[in-house]
Amino acid sequence: MPPQRGKTPRKNKNGTGSQTEPVEVYCRIRPLDNPDDPVCLKAINTNTCILTPQENAIARNGQVKELQYQFQYVFDEYTSQKAVYDYVAMPLMEDLIKGKNGLLFTYGITSSGKTYTMTGTPDDQGLMPRCLDVLFNSISGLQAKKYGNKLAVKMVFKPDRMNGFEIQTDADAMMERQRREILPGLTTPKTPGRGRNHGEFGEHGRMSDPTRVEDIDEGNIYAVFVSYIEIYNNYVYDLLEELPHDPITGYKPPQSKILRTDSNDNMYVMNCVEVEIKSPQEAFEVLYKGQKRRKVAHTALNAESSRSHSIFNIRLVQAPLDANTDMIAQVQDQEKNICISQLSLVDLAGSERSHRTKNTGDRIKEAGNINQSLMVLRNCIELLRENQKTGLGKLVPYRDSKLTHLFKNYFDGDGKVRMVVCVNPKAIEYDETIHVMKFAEMTQEVLVTKSQQVKFDILETPVKRAPPVIEDYIPMMTYSLGPSFPSLEVLHCRDEYTLDQLSDYLDERNRLKENLMIDFSRKQDQFRAQLVKIEKEYNEMKAKSHDSQSVLEKRESYIQKLESRLRSLEKRQDETNRQYKECERERRELESKLQDKNMKIRQEKSEKDRLRSDFRNRLEHNNQQWEKNLQKERNKIENELEGQINEKQHKLNMLKHIVNTETDSDTPTARFRTPAPKTRTYTTPGKIMSARSETDMTSVGKNPVPTPRSRTQTATVSSARSMHGLNKVGTPKNTPQYNPRHRRSRSSNAEIWLDHRPPGSVELGTVLQPRLKKKKSVSKLEVKDTKEATKYILTHQDIDSAGELETKLIKGNMLPTAGGGTAVVFNDVETLKQISPGSRKRRSSCPQPTDYDGDWTDVEDRCGIAIEGHSRKRSRGTEKVSRV
Numbered sequence: 001m002p003p004q005r006g007k008t009p010r011k012n013k014n015g016t017g018s019q020t021e022p023v024e025v026y027c028r029i030r031p032l033d034n035p036d037d038p039v040c041l042k043a044i045n046t047n048t049c050i051l052t053p054q055e056n057a058i059a060r061n062g063q064v065k066e067l068q069y070q071f072q073y074v075f076d077e078y079t080s081q082k083a084v085y086d087y088v089a090m091p092l093m094e095d096l097i098k099g100k101n102g103l104l105f106t107y108g109i110t111s112s113g114k115t116y117t118m119t120g121t122p123d124d125q126g127l128m129p130r131c132l133d134v135l136f137n138s139i140s141g142l143q144a145k146k147y148g149n150k151l152a153v154k155m156v157f158k159p160d161r162m163n164g165f166e167i168q169t170d171a172d173a174m175m176e177r178q179r180r181e182i183l184p185g186l187t188t189p190k191t192p193g194r195g196r197n198h199g200e201f202g203e204h205g206r207m208s209d210p211t212r213v214e215d216i217d218e219g220n221i222y223a224v225f226v227s228y229i230e231i232y233n234n235y236v237y238d239l240l241e242e243l244p245h246d247p248i249t250g251y252k253p254p255q256s257k258i259l260r261t262d263s264n265d266n267m268y269v270m271n272c273v274e275v276e277i278k279s280p281q282e283a284f285e286v287l288y289k290g291q292k293r294r295k296v297a298h299t300a301l302n303a304e305s306s307r308s309h310s311i312f313n314i315r316l317v318q319a320p321l322d323a324n325t326d327m328i329a330q331v332q333d334q335e336k337n338i339c340i341s342q343l344s345l346v347d348l349a350g351s352e353r354s355h356r357t358k359n360t361g362d363r364i365k366e367a368g369n370i371n372q373s374l375m376v377l378r379n380c381i382e383l384l385r386e387n388q389k390t391g392l393g394k395l396v397p398y399r400d401s402k403l404t405h406l407f408k409n410y411f412d413g414d415g416k417v418r419m420v421v422c423v424n425p426k427a428i429e430y431d432e433t434i435h436v437m438k439f440a441e442m443t444q445e446v447l448v449t450k451s452q453q454v455k456f457d458i459l460e461t462p463v464k465r466a467p468p469v470i471e472d473y474i475p476m477m478t479y480s481l482g483p484s485f486p487s488l489e490v491l492h493c494r495d496e497y498t499l500d501q502l503s504d505y506l507d508e509r510n511r512l513k514e515n516l517m518i519d520f521s522r523k524q525d526q527f528r529a530q531l532v533k534i535e536k537e538y539n540e541m542k543a544k545s546h547d548s549q550s551v552l553e554k555r556e557s558y559i560q561k562l563e564s565r566l567r568s569l570e571k572r573q574d575e576t577n578r579q580y581k582e583c584e585r586e587r588r589e590l591e592s593k594l595q596d597k598n599m600k601i602r603q604e605k606s607e608k609d610r611l612r613s614d615f616r617n618r619l620e621h622n623n624q625q626w627e628k629n630l631q632k633e634r635n636k637i638e639n640e641l642e643g644q645i646n647e648k649q650h651k652l653n654m655l656k657h658i659v660n661t662e663t664d665s666d667t668p669t670a671r672f673r674t675p676a677p678k679t680r681t682y683t684t685p686g687k688i689m690s691a692r693s694e695t696d697m698t699s700v701g702k703n704p705v706p707t708p709r710s711r712t713q714t715a716t717v718s719s720a721r722s723m724h725g726l727n728k729v730g731t732p733k734n735t736p737q738y739n740p741r742h743r744r745s746r747s748s749n750a751e752i753w754l755d756h757r758p759p760g761s762v763e764l765g766t767v768l769q770p771r772l773k774k775k776k777s778v779s780k781l782e783v784k785d786t787k788e789a790t791k792y793i794l795t796h797q798d799i800d801s802a803g804e805l806e807t808k809l810i811k812g813n814m815l816p817t818a819g820g821g822t823a824v825v826f827n828d829v830e831t832l833k834q835i836s837p838g839s840r841k842r843r844s845s846c847p848q849p850t851d852y853d854g855d856w857t858d859v860e861d862r863c864g865i866a867i868e869g870h871s872r873k874r875s876r877g878t879e880k881v882s883r884v
């Protein structure tokens with residue numbers, strides 16, 4: 001019969017209509033070592049406990065509030081082990097027998113009572129021994145015959161090393177046994193025998209739990225398998241594996257195991273030893289062996305037992321039995337003809353933070369790995385909860401630690417999950433306890449899919465009859481020589497009947513005997529032939545088995561190679577994961593730095609924007625202020641200018657009036673007059689400067705002082721002579737009319753200069769001389785001289801305040817007037833200043849009021865002009881020429 005493989009019931013992967021239930025969290029408070037110690041945690045009812053901060057904890061954390069935590073049940077320090085079992089583990093045992101999986105783990109800091117709760121003591125057993133007791137109490141009499149027992153078995157379950165089980169007939173089992181006897185190299189996990197040392201759970205003194213699960217399906221056969229593993233520094237070790245022992249070097253360090261996924265996506269430890277047990281005692285022997293092995297392994301690994309997570313797996317294999325044939329009944333789906341359920345009992349390592357344990361060296365690494373795996377457990381639970389709340393399918397990082405990876409199926413909905421949070425209520429444990437309580441509170445918010453009870457679809461007929469056992473081949477032989485002897489009592493001497501009867505009887509017996517002999521020899525031949533046939537078959541099988549064995553060996557060595565490759569790949573993967581995590585950490589750091597930088601940039605930008613807008617506002621404000629000020633200033637200047645213009649206009653009008661009066665009353669020869677200075681206004685260069693003088697102009701030609709004036713302004717005289725024709729009282733005569741557009745000639749060749757040098761003019765002898773191509777020099781101005789000339793130049797010399805000679809060349813255009821005279825329109829003054837070396841005096845470039853003496857103003861007044869004071873000075877050596 002080919003082996004039939006059983007699978008763990010398939011998970012309900014997000015199946016529609018699947019029911020969920022929360023992870024059930026129980027809290028167990030252990031009794032204090034010293035009853036006088038202050039406490040930080042106490043149960044206030046069966047569901048609630050209250051965490052009170054210690055006085056120094058209040059000061060340190062700033063928390064004064066008492067915190068309440070609610071759990072499925074809170075066991076206080078007086079709760080018995082039995083009560084904890086009944087509440088927490090009994091429902092899981094019932095599920096196990098119904099074919100459902102379960103995970104039960106204890107969580108808490110060191111010395112909080114995790115191991116006590118899980119294992120207990122021989123006289124007060126914990127959850128694990130009670131589970132085993134209850135399981136065997138429940139299935140006693142319904143167990144399958146044990147794999148490897150003698151011929152009396154009909155069916156056995158055998159692990160297929162891929163997380164499944166095979167069903168074997170007794171014939172297969174016998175063959176297997178023979179094979180193993182022939183090839184003893186192939187190791188079979190040995191079932192622990194009785195009578196050995198069972199450690200602290202030895203049969204003597206152990207108080208077994210008499211409870212049993214009711215409603216057991218008695219139509220099934222059951223088999224129990226256990227495995228015992230530990231996770232230390234994120235490596236999985238098999239605690240039931242024989243450790244290679246070297247007489248010199250001692251035990252070799254154990255090889256870590258690989259986690260695998262079976263064909264139903266269930267996680268399992270590859271090549272982990274699974275032992276079939278028939279009683280709790282055998283289970284304790286296995287447990288004891290595992291614990292002993294754990295100590296040995298820890299010595300080899302330099303580890304501490306309480307710093308690893310230990311996992312005790314109980315697997316219950318069951319299959320429906322056909323009552324008639326004592327064989328496994330046929331089911332609709334061949335895969336479902338056996339059911340495997342599993343209960344994992346996990347004693348986690350202490351959850352405290354490493355700084356508290358003051359670990360160093362290897363212990364720090366241990367603590368780091370414990371924290372890492374517990375942190376991953378926390379992360380997974382947190383993400384699961386978040387996914388369930390938000391509906392987001394964020395990836396749960398089960399693979400980040402072996403612990404979560406192994407129990408991934410449970411959280412994905414493959415059975416009930418229960419957690420016992422063990423708490424030491426000592427007040428000094430407050431800081432650690434608060435973390436444990438937070439985690440516990442969060443865990444119970446996670447929902448897992450409820451697993452369904454397994455139902456077998458049993459058909460009427462058995463799957464297949466087992467091949468005939470050897471008894472069927474032996475012919476049934478009845479060795480009887482017929483009925484018993486007739487009565488041989490001879491009653492008298494003539495009794496012939498009795499003797500005849502005896503003779504017939506003996507004949508018949510002889511005949512029967514011959515027949516029997518014939519039959520016997522026939523059956524003997526038959527049996528011999530069958531024996532030969534069996535022998536032949538046996539030899540054939542042996543040869544086949546040998547072949548298969550070599551194939552198997554090859555496969556084994558191939559598998560070993562693959563496994564070692566797998567291990568190295570796993571190591572590489574671990575390394576890559578580590579690097580990835582490192583990179584991820586760095587990336588997160590960089591990201592956070594980047595975020596900080598971006599934040600700073602944003603802050604700076606917003607600060608800049610703020611400053612800019614501030615500045616803009618201020619600028620606008622300033623501009624407005626400036627504009628206002630400018631407007632004010634402009635208005636002021638405009639007012640001033642208007643006043644000046646009005647004043648000039650007034651002067652001009654006065655001058656016009658004087659000139660007109662003169663023209664009307666006098667001869668055509670105009671006379672200059674020098675009005676006495678009435679008002680004087682000096683401005684800085686670039687500003688308009690006006691001057692007025694009432695000095696008589698009669699001195700023109702003798703000591704004339706030209707006044708700087710604007711080129712745009714004109715002084716009109718009826719003729720050169722009329723310039724001297726001003727009356728002595730300074731009343732201006734009327735200016736003769738002339739046509740300002742009239743020009744004698746624009747050609748420079750046609751320019752004829754009337755060079756008027758009054759007598760007494762000093763010969764300059766300067767290098768710079770006025771360039772006059774055609775000129776007529778006169779010392780006294782006559783009317784006839786004005787007829788031909790187009791340009792007029794008057795040389796006026798004076799001694800300045802520094803005692804230097806200053807020569808001014810006052811230039812103008814000569815224009816014929818309507819009355820037949822000539823008007824001179826002064827348009828330029830050139831000043832030539834001679835300074836003796838050594839007598840140079842620093843002068844401000846800015847004309848000062850003292851720079852302009854009365855004579856100058858007189859000339860200006862004589863010309864009746866306003867002067868724009870933008871002096872341009874050129875200084876070469878001792879000469880200085882300024883043009884106004």
Ligand SMILES: Nc1ncnc2c1ncn2[C@@H]1O[C@H](COP(=O)(O)OP(=O)(O)OP(=O)(O)O)[C@@H](O)[C@H]1O
Pocket residue numbers: 029030031077108109110111112113114115116117306348349350422
């Ligand atoms: N409920 C309890 N009743 C009586 N004694 C208890 C209880 N819980 C714990 N203890 C005792 O407290 C001590 C420490 O408990 P235990 O070894 O179970 O702690 P632990 O959490 O497993 O520590 P570790 O993490 O180091 O393995 C043991 O001596 C145990 O007997």
